[in-house]
Every structure is written in C-alpha cells, then in structure tokens.
Amino acid sequence: MRQVDYRGLAALDAVIDYGSFDKAAAALSITQSAVSQRIRMLENSAGELLIVRSQPPSPTEAGQRLIAHYRQVRLLEAALFERPEVGEAKPEIAIAVNADSAATWLQEAVTPLMSSGDCMLHIRLDDQDHTLTMLREGRVFGCVTSETAQVAGTTSTPLGVMRYLCVASPAFAARWFPDGMTSMAVQQAPVLEFDRKDMLQERFIAQRTGYTAHYPHHAFASSDGFVRFVEAGFGYGMLPILQCEPALKAGTLVDLTPGDYLDVPLIWHMWDIQTPFTRLLSDNVISTARKWLL
Incomplete structure (x- = not known):
C-alpha cells in the first residue's frame, strides 16, 4: 500500500x-x-x-x-482533540456561499462557531449556481447552492427558497418603465448585475417578457453595495426580499413587477465528515436558513 x-x-x-x-x-x-x-x-x-x-x-x-483528501484528514484530526495546544494551529473549515446569503442570514448561522475562536472559518463567495464546483473539487467542506446534483461522499439538505424581486428607484422606474416592464423597455433600461455569472436578471426578463437577447447592463460584485447602487438609480436589478424589504417599505425602492418574482431554492451540500465543528456549523446553517428562507 x-x-x-x-x-x-x-x-x-x-x-x-x-x-x-x-x-x-x-x-x-x-x-x-x-x-x-x-x-x-x-x-x-x-x-x-x-x-x-x-x-x-x-x-x-x-x-x-x-488537496481535498488532505483537508478532510485535517478536519478529522481536529476532532481528536477538544482544543489545540498553545501555539498549535487551530482547525479550519472552508465553505462557499452565494453573496446574497452572506449578506442576509449567514452571519446568524456562523456566530456560534466564529465567536468561540476555537475554529477558523473561511467563507468564499460565488454565485449559487457555481458554489458546488468548489465542493466537488474539495476546496470547501460545504456549500450553499441552487444545484441539485449529488457529489459522491457528500450529503445534501434543502434549506428553503430565496425569493427575488425586480426593483428600482422610483425615479428610475418612472423614466425607464412608464408602461411597465415590456420587452421594448428592457432593451433600453440599464440593468445592474452582480457579475458575469449572475443569471437571475436574464432568467427573470425571459420569464416576464419572453425577451432573451442582449440588454444593457452594469456590473457591481458587492451585495450590500448593489442595494445602494439600485437605490441611487444607476440601474434596476434582482434583490432578495430579505434584503430589499426595508427599502420597499421606506419608498426608496419600488417593485417593478408586483406579484411577480423569481424563487431560487437553496441546498446545503457538505462532505460527510462528522466532527464537533462540522456538526455545529451544519446544524446552524440548516436551522438558520430555514428560519429566514421561504
């Protein structure tokens, strides 16, 4: 051997x-x-x-x-000892999540693990349609993803649905969508997208208007900044209701398509590695997501 x-x-x-x-x-x-x-x-x-x-x-x-094997072995070794000795490296866990989860419910989920200081958590951001790749390659222990494909050696747990609304500032809506969201309007109005991997807007435009060709767009890869840019009237975009609800109530954003939305089911995938730290993390991710998601 x-x-x-x-x-x-x-x-x-x-x-x-x-x-x-x-x-x-x-x-x-x-x-x-x-x-x-x-x-x-x-x-x-x-x-x-x-x-x-x-x-x-x-x-x-x-x-x-x-590398995937080595990182899994390190997690298992960390479970053998309740606490690392002084000067000894603390166990590390890497996870991948989408930016909208990170900006809304994730902090509550990771608080028990990160506040203890006994384990170092590395949170990596990517689109929910791509985080599973990090898990498959062994770069992370777990991921929040919209993909349903199963990876050998892992378990998956449905978390709930993140609902997205298509929103804009009142002035932007009045200027670019006086007659509502039509295929003609979306060919002219600038969209704000997260990055090139972000397909939410494209999916929603096709769902709402049937239009599937090019449309003008800005890109800004910051979840918190995304809200501020839409409020500033730089473009319209898809925001999770968890994130945009306060602005809708305050009137700084308006729903461009009342009653219409895009639901994205989220799933927690994790390597089947049972240690006190991985169990704590996984249990909290699942319970917190189910508390906030639909």
Missing part, C-alpha cells in the same frame, strides 16, 4: 491556498526551496504533475484530489 506523504500534501495545499511558493514557505516556516522539494517528491511519488506553475499556481485534477 502506497504511503501518503503528508508533509508534501501540506506544502501542496499551502501553495494553492496562499497563491505562491514564497507565501507557502512563510506559512509553513520553511524555505521556498524546501516547499519546492516536497512538492517534487510528492509528484514523483504520484507519478504525475500536481501543480501548474502559473501565476498564481493552480492544481491539476490529481493535485486537487490530493
């Missing part, structure tokens, strides 16, 4: 996590040449390339599998 070189795995993980050999060496308290040597030995043992020497370095498919 082939023996796993965990010093080599630690070096591999650090290079990818920190984005350079220099920073990985500093994190591991060894020299850069030692990091390179450990990875070369690991690649010789594996019989294939594990890192693409780009800027920043990126793992090959085989390298990503080894």
Whole structure:
C-alpha cells in the first residue's frame, strides 16, 4: 500500500491556498526551496504533475484530489482533540456561499462557531449556481447552492427558497418603465448585475417578457453595495426580499413587477465528515436558513 506523504500534501495545499511558493514557505516556516522539494517528491511519488506553475499556481485534477483528501484528514484530526495546544494551529473549515446569503442570514448561522475562536472559518463567495464546483473539487467542506446534483461522499439538505424581486428607484422606474416592464423597455433600461455569472436578471426578463437577447447592463460584485447602487438609480436589478424589504417599505425602492418574482431554492451540500465543528456549523446553517428562507 502506497504511503501518503503528508508533509508534501501540506506544502501542496499551502501553495494553492496562499497563491505562491514564497507565501507557502512563510506559512509553513520553511524555505521556498524546501516547499519546492516536497512538492517534487510528492509528484514523483504520484507519478504525475500536481501543480501548474502559473501565476498564481493552480492544481491539476490529481493535485486537487490530493488537496481535498488532505483537508478532510485535517478536519478529522481536529476532532481528536477538544482544543489545540498553545501555539498549535487551530482547525479550519472552508465553505462557499452565494453573496446574497452572506449578506442576509449567514452571519446568524456562523456566530456560534466564529465567536468561540476555537475554529477558523473561511467563507468564499460565488454565485449559487457555481458554489458546488468548489465542493466537488474539495476546496470547501460545504456549500450553499441552487444545484441539485449529488457529489459522491457528500450529503445534501434543502434549506428553503430565496425569493427575488425586480426593483428600482422610483425615479428610475418612472423614466425607464412608464408602461411597465415590456420587452421594448428592457432593451433600453440599464440593468445592474452582480457579475458575469449572475443569471437571475436574464432568467427573470425571459420569464416576464419572453425577451432573451442582449440588454444593457452594469456590473457591481458587492451585495450590500448593489442595494445602494439600485437605490441611487444607476440601474434596476434582482434583490432578495430579505434584503430589499426595508427599502420597499421606506419608498426608496419600488417593485417593478408586483406579484411577480423569481424563487431560487437553496441546498446545503457538505462532505460527510462528522466532527464537533462540522456538526455545529451544519446544524446552524440548516436551522438558520430555514428560519429566514421561504
């Protein structure tokens, strides 16, 4: 049976996590040449390339599998000890969530874990249609996603539905949508989207008007800033009702399509790794999401 070189795995993980050999060496308290040597030995043992020497370095498919294994082993090892000794690295858990969950209900879910200081949580943001890729590649322990595909070795739990409304400032609505949201209007009015992965607006426009071609749009990848930009009249956009309800009540935003909305089911996927920290995190994510989502 082939023996796993965990010093080599630690070096591999650090290079990818920190984005350079220099920073990985500093994190591991060894020299850069030692990091390179450990990875070369690991690649010789594996019989294939594990890192693409780009800027920043990126793992090959085989390298990503080894990193996923290493991170799962670290989580399991952390469960063997109630608390790390002084000077010993604390266990880390990485999760991926969509920005709208991070801006609304996630803080309540992670408070018990993060406030204790016994475990370090790394929260990575991506579109809800893409977070499952991070889980599949082993980059995170769990993710909030809209995808229903099952990944071997993981469990999935429905969280509820995040409802999105199409909103704008009153002045913007009066200027660009005097006759409501029509296919002609959406070809002229600037949309505010989160980033190139954001498909919510495209889906809603097609659902509402049947229009599926190009429309003008701005992009601003900040969930909190997104609300302020829409309120400022820079564009119209899709916002979760959890986030825009106060502005709707205050009159700084208006619903462009009253009674029409877009529902996005969210699911919690996690590797089947049972430790006190992962159980606490998972239980809180599920219970908090179900408290706030439809």
